[in-house]
Amino acid sequence: MKEGPDIASIAALIGDPARANILTALMSGKALTATELAGEAGVTPQTASAHLAKLDAGGLLKADKQGRHKYFALASDDVAGVLEGLMGLAANSGHLRTRTGPKDAALRKARVCYSHLAGEMGTRMFDHMIAHRLLIEGEGDVALTDTGTVFATEFGIDVAYLNRQKAPLCKACLDWSERRTHLAGSLGRAMLARMEELGWATRDQKTRIVAFKKTGEAAFEGLFG
Incomplete structure:
Protein backbone atom coordinates (compact mmCIF):
# COMPACT_ATOMS: atom_id res chain seq x y z
CA MET A 1 0.00 0.00 0.00
CA SER A 76 -13.00 25.94 2.46
CA ASP A 77 -10.95 28.02 0.04
CA ASP A 78 -8.83 24.91 -0.53
CA VAL A 79 -11.80 23.11 -2.06
CA ALA A 80 -12.54 26.11 -4.29
CA GLY A 81 -8.88 26.20 -5.33
CA VAL A 82 -8.94 22.55 -6.38
CA LEU A 83 -12.12 23.11 -8.38
CA GLU A 84 -10.64 26.19 -10.11
CA GLY A 85 -7.56 24.16 -11.00
CA LEU A 86 -9.66 21.34 -12.44
CA MET A 87 -11.70 23.83 -14.46
CA GLY A 88 -8.50 25.20 -15.94
CA LEU A 89 -7.22 21.73 -16.77
CA ALA A 90 -10.55 20.83 -18.40
CA ALA A 91 -10.67 24.07 -20.41
CA ASN A 92 -7.09 23.72 -21.64
CA SER A 93 -7.72 20.09 -22.59
CA GLY A 94 -10.79 21.02 -24.65
CA HIS A 95 -13.29 19.46 -22.24
CA LEU A 96 -16.03 22.11 -22.45
CA ARG A 97 -19.69 21.36 -21.84
CA THR A 98 -21.08 24.24 -23.91
CA ARG A 99 -20.02 26.34 -26.85
CA THR A 100 -18.27 29.61 -26.15
CA GLY A 101 -20.68 32.54 -25.97
CA PRO A 102 -21.12 36.02 -24.46
CA LYS A 103 -21.41 34.65 -20.93
CA ASP A 104 -18.08 32.89 -21.36
CA ALA A 105 -16.33 36.18 -22.16
CA ALA A 106 -17.96 37.84 -19.14
CA LEU A 107 -16.93 34.96 -16.88
CA ARG A 108 -13.35 35.25 -18.09
CA LYS A 109 -13.30 38.97 -17.40
CA ALA A 110 -14.62 38.91 -13.83
CA ARG A 111 -16.35 36.22 -11.81
CA VAL A 112 -16.80 34.93 -8.28
CA CYS A 113 -14.61 32.08 -7.09
CA TYR A 114 -16.03 31.17 -3.68
CA SER A 115 -16.71 34.84 -2.82
CA HIS A 116 -13.42 36.28 -4.07
CA LEU A 117 -12.69 37.98 -7.39
CA ALA A 118 -11.42 35.78 -10.22
CA GLY A 119 -10.93 36.14 -13.95
CA GLU A 120 -8.90 38.80 -15.75
CA MET A 121 -9.70 41.49 -13.20
CA GLY A 122 -8.90 39.19 -10.29
CA THR A 123 -5.46 38.33 -11.64
CA ARG A 124 -4.77 41.97 -12.50
CA MET A 125 -5.54 42.96 -8.91
CA PHE A 126 -3.23 40.24 -7.62
CA ASP A 127 -0.41 41.20 -10.02
CA HIS A 128 -0.69 44.86 -9.00
CA MET A 129 -0.55 43.98 -5.30
CA ILE A 130 2.53 41.81 -5.86
CA ALA A 131 4.26 44.43 -8.03
CA HIS A 132 3.70 47.14 -5.42
CA ARG A 133 4.79 44.89 -2.53
CA LEU A 134 1.34 44.88 -0.97
CA LEU A 135 1.56 41.09 -1.11
CA ILE A 136 4.62 38.85 -1.13
CA GLU A 137 4.85 35.32 -2.45
CA GLY A 138 6.83 32.57 -0.79
CA GLU A 139 6.81 28.80 -0.34
CA GLY A 140 3.79 28.36 -2.56
CA ASP A 141 1.58 30.89 -0.81
CA VAL A 142 1.12 34.61 -0.30
CA ALA A 143 1.20 37.04 2.64
CA LEU A 144 0.09 40.61 3.27
CA THR A 145 2.90 43.10 3.96
CA ASP A 146 2.80 46.05 6.34
CA THR A 147 2.36 48.32 3.32
CA GLY A 148 -0.45 46.06 2.15
CA THR A 149 -2.11 46.29 5.55
CA VAL A 150 -2.13 50.09 5.28
CA PHE A 151 -3.49 49.84 1.72
CA ALA A 152 -6.28 47.45 2.69
CA THR A 153 -7.19 49.53 5.74
CA GLU A 154 -7.40 52.70 3.66
CA PHE A 155 -9.63 50.80 1.24
CA GLY A 156 -12.03 50.23 4.13
CA ILE A 157 -11.13 46.71 5.25
CA ASP A 158 -10.70 45.80 8.92
CA VAL A 159 -7.53 43.73 8.62
CA ALA A 160 -7.22 43.31 12.39
CA TYR A 161 -10.66 41.70 12.47
CA LEU A 162 -9.75 39.36 9.60
CA ASN A 163 -6.57 38.34 11.40
CA ARG A 164 -8.63 37.22 14.40
CA GLN A 165 -10.67 34.81 12.29
CA LYS A 166 -9.80 31.14 11.78
CA ALA A 167 -9.76 31.41 8.00
CA PRO A 168 -6.40 32.21 6.35
CA LEU A 169 -5.98 35.90 5.57
CA CYS A 170 -4.40 35.38 2.15
CA LYS A 171 -4.25 32.41 -0.18
CA ALA A 172 -3.05 32.03 -3.74
CA CYS A 173 -5.66 30.47 -6.06
CA LEU A 174 -4.87 29.38 -9.61
CA ASP A 175 -7.36 31.02 -11.98
CA TRP A 176 -8.92 28.52 -14.42
CA SER A 177 -9.29 30.95 -17.33
CA GLU A 178 -6.17 33.08 -16.86
CA ARG A 179 -3.93 30.24 -15.66
CA ARG A 180 -2.38 32.71 -13.27
CA THR A 181 -2.96 33.50 -9.61
CA HIS A 182 -5.75 35.49 -8.04
CA LEU A 183 -6.22 36.35 -4.36
CA ALA A 184 -8.29 34.06 -2.14
CA GLY A 185 -8.63 33.87 1.64
CA SER A 186 -10.55 36.23 3.91
CA LEU A 187 -8.79 39.25 2.39
CA GLY A 188 -9.82 38.21 -1.11
CA ARG A 189 -13.43 37.90 0.04
CA ALA A 190 -13.26 41.25 1.82
CA MET A 191 -11.83 43.00 -1.25
CA LEU A 192 -14.72 41.86 -3.44
CA ALA A 193 -17.29 42.63 -0.75
CA ARG A 194 -15.86 46.15 -0.41
CA MET A 195 -16.11 46.71 -4.17
CA GLU A 196 -19.77 45.73 -3.98
CA GLU A 197 -20.32 48.03 -0.99
CA LEU A 198 -18.82 50.91 -2.99
CA GLY A 199 -21.20 50.15 -5.85
CA TRP A 200 -18.43 49.24 -8.26
CA ALA A 201 -19.90 45.89 -9.24
CA THR A 202 -22.68 43.38 -8.67
CA ARG A 203 -22.54 39.59 -8.86
CA ASP A 204 -24.92 37.29 -10.70
CA GLN A 205 -25.59 34.33 -8.39
CA LYS A 206 -26.72 32.11 -11.26
CA THR A 207 -23.70 32.54 -13.52
CA ARG A 208 -21.03 33.76 -11.04
CA ILE A 209 -20.35 36.74 -13.33
CA VAL A 210 -19.20 39.92 -11.55
CA ALA A 211 -20.50 42.84 -13.61
CA PHE A 212 -18.58 46.08 -13.13
CA LYS A 213 -20.29 49.38 -13.83
CA LYS A 214 -18.38 51.88 -15.99
CA THR A 215 -17.70 54.02 -12.94
CA GLY A 216 -16.68 50.96 -10.96
CA GLU A 217 -14.31 49.73 -13.65
CA ALA A 218 -12.74 53.20 -13.84
CA ALA A 219 -12.28 53.18 -10.05
CA PHE A 220 -10.76 49.70 -10.25
CA GLU A 221 -8.35 50.89 -12.96
CA GLY A 222 -7.39 53.85 -10.82
CA LEU A 223 -6.60 51.64 -7.84
CA PHE A 224 -5.07 48.62 -9.54
CA GLY A 225 -3.80 50.03 -12.81
Missing part, protein backbone atom coordinates in the same frame (compact mmCIF):
# COMPACT_ATOMS: atom_id res chain seq x y z
CA LYS A 2 1.33 3.45 -0.94
CA GLU A 3 1.88 6.03 1.77
CA GLY A 4 0.54 9.58 1.85
CA PRO A 5 -2.78 11.30 1.08
CA ASP A 6 -5.41 9.31 -0.77
CA ILE A 7 -6.20 11.52 -3.76
CA ALA A 8 -8.25 8.78 -5.41
CA SER A 9 -11.09 9.07 -2.87
CA ILE A 10 -11.32 12.86 -3.33
CA ALA A 11 -11.10 12.51 -7.12
CA ALA A 12 -13.90 9.94 -7.04
CA LEU A 13 -16.12 12.32 -5.07
CA ILE A 14 -15.56 15.16 -7.54
CA GLY A 15 -15.62 12.90 -10.61
CA ASP A 16 -19.32 12.05 -10.49
CA PRO A 17 -21.14 14.45 -12.91
CA ALA A 18 -23.95 15.27 -10.48
CA ARG A 19 -21.55 15.93 -7.61
CA ALA A 20 -19.34 18.02 -9.92
CA ASN A 21 -22.38 20.16 -10.80
CA ILE A 22 -23.22 20.55 -7.11
CA LEU A 23 -19.70 21.69 -6.27
CA THR A 24 -19.57 24.06 -9.23
CA ALA A 25 -22.89 25.64 -8.20
CA LEU A 26 -21.41 26.39 -4.78
CA MET A 27 -18.43 28.24 -6.28
CA SER A 28 -20.52 31.42 -6.06
CA GLY A 29 -19.96 31.36 -2.30
CA LYS A 30 -23.71 31.31 -1.68
CA ALA A 31 -25.05 28.49 0.52
CA LEU A 32 -27.83 26.49 -1.16
CA THR A 33 -30.41 23.96 0.01
CA ALA A 34 -30.55 20.34 -1.08
CA THR A 35 -33.57 21.12 -3.27
CA GLU A 36 -31.75 23.97 -5.01
CA LEU A 37 -28.70 21.80 -5.54
CA ALA A 38 -30.83 18.99 -6.92
CA GLY A 39 -31.98 21.39 -9.62
CA GLU A 40 -28.37 22.41 -10.35
CA ALA A 41 -27.30 18.78 -10.60
CA GLY A 42 -30.32 17.64 -12.63
CA VAL A 43 -31.22 14.87 -10.19
CA THR A 44 -34.07 14.11 -7.80
CA PRO A 45 -33.96 15.57 -4.25
CA GLN A 46 -33.44 12.06 -2.86
CA THR A 47 -30.45 11.46 -5.13
CA ALA A 48 -29.06 14.91 -4.32
CA SER A 49 -29.28 14.14 -0.59
CA ALA A 50 -27.22 10.99 -1.11
CA HIS A 51 -24.59 12.94 -3.05
CA LEU A 52 -24.51 15.70 -0.43
CA ALA A 53 -24.00 13.17 2.35
CA LYS A 54 -20.97 11.75 0.51
CA LEU A 55 -19.50 15.20 -0.15
CA ASP A 56 -20.05 16.20 3.47
CA ALA A 57 -18.44 13.00 4.77
CA GLY A 58 -15.53 13.53 2.39
CA GLY A 59 -14.84 17.00 3.82
CA LEU A 60 -15.71 18.91 0.67
CA LEU A 61 -18.87 20.54 2.01
CA LYS A 62 -20.09 22.08 5.25
CA ALA A 63 -23.73 22.11 6.30
CA ASP A 64 -25.57 24.70 8.37
CA LYS A 65 -29.10 24.07 9.63
CA GLN A 66 -31.37 27.07 10.07
CA GLY A 67 -34.91 26.28 11.13
CA ARG A 68 -36.39 23.65 8.85
CA HIS A 69 -33.75 24.15 6.18
CA LYS A 70 -30.20 22.90 5.83
CA TYR A 71 -27.81 24.95 3.73
CA PHE A 72 -24.68 23.63 2.06
CA ALA A 73 -21.49 25.47 1.12
CA LEU A 74 -17.96 24.54 0.11
CA ALA A 75 -15.88 23.53 3.10
Whole structure:
Protein backbone atom coordinates (compact mmCIF):
# COMPACT_ATOMS: atom_id res chain seq x y z
CA MET A 1 0.00 0.00 0.00
CA LYS A 2 1.33 3.45 -0.94
CA GLU A 3 1.88 6.03 1.77
CA GLY A 4 0.54 9.58 1.85
CA PRO A 5 -2.78 11.30 1.08
CA ASP A 6 -5.41 9.31 -0.77
CA ILE A 7 -6.20 11.52 -3.76
CA ALA A 8 -8.25 8.78 -5.41
CA SER A 9 -11.09 9.07 -2.87
CA ILE A 10 -11.32 12.86 -3.33
CA ALA A 11 -11.10 12.51 -7.12
CA ALA A 12 -13.90 9.94 -7.04
CA LEU A 13 -16.12 12.32 -5.07
CA ILE A 14 -15.56 15.16 -7.54
CA GLY A 15 -15.62 12.90 -10.61
CA ASP A 16 -19.32 12.05 -10.49
CA PRO A 17 -21.14 14.45 -12.91
CA ALA A 18 -23.95 15.27 -10.48
CA ARG A 19 -21.55 15.93 -7.61
CA ALA A 20 -19.34 18.02 -9.92
CA ASN A 21 -22.38 20.16 -10.80
CA ILE A 22 -23.22 20.55 -7.11
CA LEU A 23 -19.70 21.69 -6.27
CA THR A 24 -19.57 24.06 -9.23
CA ALA A 25 -22.89 25.64 -8.20
CA LEU A 26 -21.41 26.39 -4.78
CA MET A 27 -18.43 28.24 -6.28
CA SER A 28 -20.52 31.42 -6.06
CA GLY A 29 -19.96 31.36 -2.30
CA LYS A 30 -23.71 31.31 -1.68
CA ALA A 31 -25.05 28.49 0.52
CA LEU A 32 -27.83 26.49 -1.16
CA THR A 33 -30.41 23.96 0.01
CA ALA A 34 -30.55 20.34 -1.08
CA THR A 35 -33.57 21.12 -3.27
CA GLU A 36 -31.75 23.97 -5.01
CA LEU A 37 -28.70 21.80 -5.54
CA ALA A 38 -30.83 18.99 -6.92
CA GLY A 39 -31.98 21.39 -9.62
CA GLU A 40 -28.37 22.41 -10.35
CA ALA A 41 -27.30 18.78 -10.60
CA GLY A 42 -30.32 17.64 -12.63
CA VAL A 43 -31.22 14.87 -10.19
CA THR A 44 -34.07 14.11 -7.80
CA PRO A 45 -33.96 15.57 -4.25
CA GLN A 46 -33.44 12.06 -2.86
CA THR A 47 -30.45 11.46 -5.13
CA ALA A 48 -29.06 14.91 -4.32
CA SER A 49 -29.28 14.14 -0.59
CA ALA A 50 -27.22 10.99 -1.11
CA HIS A 51 -24.59 12.94 -3.05
CA LEU A 52 -24.51 15.70 -0.43
CA ALA A 53 -24.00 13.17 2.35
CA LYS A 54 -20.97 11.75 0.51
CA LEU A 55 -19.50 15.20 -0.15
CA ASP A 56 -20.05 16.20 3.47
CA ALA A 57 -18.44 13.00 4.77
CA GLY A 58 -15.53 13.53 2.39
CA GLY A 59 -14.84 17.00 3.82
CA LEU A 60 -15.71 18.91 0.67
CA LEU A 61 -18.87 20.54 2.01
CA LYS A 62 -20.09 22.08 5.25
CA ALA A 63 -23.73 22.11 6.30
CA ASP A 64 -25.57 24.70 8.37
CA LYS A 65 -29.10 24.07 9.63
CA GLN A 66 -31.37 27.07 10.07
CA GLY A 67 -34.91 26.28 11.13
CA ARG A 68 -36.39 23.65 8.85
CA HIS A 69 -33.75 24.15 6.18
CA LYS A 70 -30.20 22.90 5.83
CA TYR A 71 -27.81 24.95 3.73
CA PHE A 72 -24.68 23.63 2.06
CA ALA A 73 -21.49 25.47 1.12
CA LEU A 74 -17.96 24.54 0.11
CA ALA A 75 -15.88 23.53 3.10
CA SER A 76 -13.00 25.94 2.46
CA ASP A 77 -10.95 28.02 0.04
CA ASP A 78 -8.83 24.91 -0.53
CA VAL A 79 -11.80 23.11 -2.06
CA ALA A 80 -12.54 26.11 -4.29
CA GLY A 81 -8.88 26.20 -5.33
CA VAL A 82 -8.94 22.55 -6.38
CA LEU A 83 -12.12 23.11 -8.38
CA GLU A 84 -10.64 26.19 -10.11
CA GLY A 85 -7.56 24.16 -11.00
CA LEU A 86 -9.66 21.34 -12.44
CA MET A 87 -11.70 23.83 -14.46
CA GLY A 88 -8.50 25.20 -15.94
CA LEU A 89 -7.22 21.73 -16.77
CA ALA A 90 -10.55 20.83 -18.40
CA ALA A 91 -10.67 24.07 -20.41
CA ASN A 92 -7.09 23.72 -21.64
CA SER A 93 -7.72 20.09 -22.59
CA GLY A 94 -10.79 21.02 -24.65
CA HIS A 95 -13.29 19.46 -22.24
CA LEU A 96 -16.03 22.11 -22.45
CA ARG A 97 -19.69 21.36 -21.84
CA THR A 98 -21.08 24.24 -23.91
CA ARG A 99 -20.02 26.34 -26.85
CA THR A 100 -18.27 29.61 -26.15
CA GLY A 101 -20.68 32.54 -25.97
CA PRO A 102 -21.12 36.02 -24.46
CA LYS A 103 -21.41 34.65 -20.93
CA ASP A 104 -18.08 32.89 -21.36
CA ALA A 105 -16.33 36.18 -22.16
CA ALA A 106 -17.96 37.84 -19.14
CA LEU A 107 -16.93 34.96 -16.88
CA ARG A 108 -13.35 35.25 -18.09
CA LYS A 109 -13.30 38.97 -17.40
CA ALA A 110 -14.62 38.91 -13.83
CA ARG A 111 -16.35 36.22 -11.81
CA VAL A 112 -16.80 34.93 -8.28
CA CYS A 113 -14.61 32.08 -7.09
CA TYR A 114 -16.03 31.17 -3.68
CA SER A 115 -16.71 34.84 -2.82
CA HIS A 116 -13.42 36.28 -4.07
CA LEU A 117 -12.69 37.98 -7.39
CA ALA A 118 -11.42 35.78 -10.22
CA GLY A 119 -10.93 36.14 -13.95
CA GLU A 120 -8.90 38.80 -15.75
CA MET A 121 -9.70 41.49 -13.20
CA GLY A 122 -8.90 39.19 -10.29
CA THR A 123 -5.46 38.33 -11.64
CA ARG A 124 -4.77 41.97 -12.50
CA MET A 125 -5.54 42.96 -8.91
CA PHE A 126 -3.23 40.24 -7.62
CA ASP A 127 -0.41 41.20 -10.02
CA HIS A 128 -0.69 44.86 -9.00
CA MET A 129 -0.55 43.98 -5.30
CA ILE A 130 2.53 41.81 -5.86
CA ALA A 131 4.26 44.43 -8.03
CA HIS A 132 3.70 47.14 -5.42
CA ARG A 133 4.79 44.89 -2.53
CA LEU A 134 1.34 44.88 -0.97
CA LEU A 135 1.56 41.09 -1.11
CA ILE A 136 4.62 38.85 -1.13
CA GLU A 137 4.85 35.32 -2.45
CA GLY A 138 6.83 32.57 -0.79
CA GLU A 139 6.81 28.80 -0.34
CA GLY A 140 3.79 28.36 -2.56
CA ASP A 141 1.58 30.89 -0.81
CA VAL A 142 1.12 34.61 -0.30
CA ALA A 143 1.20 37.04 2.64
CA LEU A 144 0.09 40.61 3.27
CA THR A 145 2.90 43.10 3.96
CA ASP A 146 2.80 46.05 6.34
CA THR A 147 2.36 48.32 3.32
CA GLY A 148 -0.45 46.06 2.15
CA THR A 149 -2.11 46.29 5.55
CA VAL A 150 -2.13 50.09 5.28
CA PHE A 151 -3.49 49.84 1.72
CA ALA A 152 -6.28 47.45 2.69
CA THR A 153 -7.19 49.53 5.74
CA GLU A 154 -7.40 52.70 3.66
CA PHE A 155 -9.63 50.80 1.24
CA GLY A 156 -12.03 50.23 4.13
CA ILE A 157 -11.13 46.71 5.25
CA ASP A 158 -10.70 45.80 8.92
CA VAL A 159 -7.53 43.73 8.62
CA ALA A 160 -7.22 43.31 12.39
CA TYR A 161 -10.66 41.70 12.47
CA LEU A 162 -9.75 39.36 9.60
CA ASN A 163 -6.57 38.34 11.40
CA ARG A 164 -8.63 37.22 14.40
CA GLN A 165 -10.67 34.81 12.29
CA LYS A 166 -9.80 31.14 11.78
CA ALA A 167 -9.76 31.41 8.00
CA PRO A 168 -6.40 32.21 6.35
CA LEU A 169 -5.98 35.90 5.57
CA CYS A 170 -4.40 35.38 2.15
CA LYS A 171 -4.25 32.41 -0.18
CA ALA A 172 -3.05 32.03 -3.74
CA CYS A 173 -5.66 30.47 -6.06
CA LEU A 174 -4.87 29.38 -9.61
CA ASP A 175 -7.36 31.02 -11.98
CA TRP A 176 -8.92 28.52 -14.42
CA SER A 177 -9.29 30.95 -17.33
CA GLU A 178 -6.17 33.08 -16.86
CA ARG A 179 -3.93 30.24 -15.66
CA ARG A 180 -2.38 32.71 -13.27
CA THR A 181 -2.96 33.50 -9.61
CA HIS A 182 -5.75 35.49 -8.04
CA LEU A 183 -6.22 36.35 -4.36
CA ALA A 184 -8.29 34.06 -2.14
CA GLY A 185 -8.63 33.87 1.64
CA SER A 186 -10.55 36.23 3.91
CA LEU A 187 -8.79 39.25 2.39
CA GLY A 188 -9.82 38.21 -1.11
CA ARG A 189 -13.43 37.90 0.04
CA ALA A 190 -13.26 41.25 1.82
CA MET A 191 -11.83 43.00 -1.25
CA LEU A 192 -14.72 41.86 -3.44
CA ALA A 193 -17.29 42.63 -0.75
CA ARG A 194 -15.86 46.15 -0.41
CA MET A 195 -16.11 46.71 -4.17
CA GLU A 196 -19.77 45.73 -3.98
CA GLU A 197 -20.32 48.03 -0.99
CA LEU A 198 -18.82 50.91 -2.99
CA GLY A 199 -21.20 50.15 -5.85
CA TRP A 200 -18.43 49.24 -8.26
CA ALA A 201 -19.90 45.89 -9.24
CA THR A 202 -22.68 43.38 -8.67
CA ARG A 203 -22.54 39.59 -8.86
CA ASP A 204 -24.92 37.29 -10.70
CA GLN A 205 -25.59 34.33 -8.39
CA LYS A 206 -26.72 32.11 -11.26
CA THR A 207 -23.70 32.54 -13.52
CA ARG A 208 -21.03 33.76 -11.04
CA ILE A 209 -20.35 36.74 -13.33
CA VAL A 210 -19.20 39.92 -11.55
CA ALA A 211 -20.50 42.84 -13.61
CA PHE A 212 -18.58 46.08 -13.13
CA LYS A 213 -20.29 49.38 -13.83
CA LYS A 214 -18.38 51.88 -15.99
CA THR A 215 -17.70 54.02 -12.94
CA GLY A 216 -16.68 50.96 -10.96
CA GLU A 217 -14.31 49.73 -13.65
CA ALA A 218 -12.74 53.20 -13.84
CA ALA A 219 -12.28 53.18 -10.05
CA PHE A 220 -10.76 49.70 -10.25
CA GLU A 221 -8.35 50.89 -12.96
CA GLY A 222 -7.39 53.85 -10.82
CA LEU A 223 -6.60 51.64 -7.84
CA PHE A 224 -5.07 48.62 -9.54
CA GLY A 225 -3.80 50.03 -12.81
